[in-house]
Amino acid sequence: MERTLVLIKPDAMVKSLAGNIISELYNLNLKMIGLKLVNVQKELAEQHYFEIKEKRGQEIFDKLIKHITGELHNNENVIAIVYKGKDAIQKVRNLAGKTNPEEAEPNTIRGKYGRIHSKTDCYENLIHASDSKESAEKEIALWFEDSELVT
Numbered sequence: 001m002e003r004t005l006v007l008i009k010p011d012a013m014v015k016s017l018a019g020n021i022i023s024e025l026y027n028l029n030l031k032m033i034g035l036k037l038v039n040v041q042k043e044l045a046e047q048h049y050f051e052i053k054e055k056r057g058q059e060i061f062d063k064l065i066k067h068i069t070g071e072l073h074n075n076e077n078v079i080a081i082v083y084k085g086k087d088a089i090q091k092v093r094n095l096a097g098k099t100n101p102e103e104a105e106p107n108t109i110r111g112k113y114g115r116i117h118s119k120t121d122c123y124e125n126l127i128h129a130s131d132s133k134e135s136a137e138k139e140i141a142l143w144f145e146d147s148e149l150v151t
Helices: 010-014 018-026 042-048 050-056 058-068 088-096 109-113 133-143
Strands: 002-008 031-039 077-085 115-117 122-124 127-129
Touching (some): 010 018, 010 058, 077 133, 088 109
Antiparallel strands (some): 115 122
């Protein structure tokens, strides 16, 4: 069985969309094995987005850090969830939609609720979803202790 990490980001939290997002995730028939509210500090954010800095550069990295730590939304809270199940990564990514909310299908989370904020140039895409088995395992280990997960 595959595991994946989902983060409900600060933009979703300030819009009171966490319940809607969790409800849609529930409909994927995956098993939730971990859930917690996290006050995201810069160190955790930098570890989470480390590869982005190398692949896409400092400017994008800095924007992502400001976004996930809540600096852009005056809310540093994120809901971190681990799901387990057959094809969990692809199921969650299909539901999340494309990273750019303007390109996301309208029936996806990002297509329904996301936007590009004109003042901050932030993709308010509401949700992070692991993109591979390798990334999922690294991300889960970063955000959760083994003792916080049920089997």
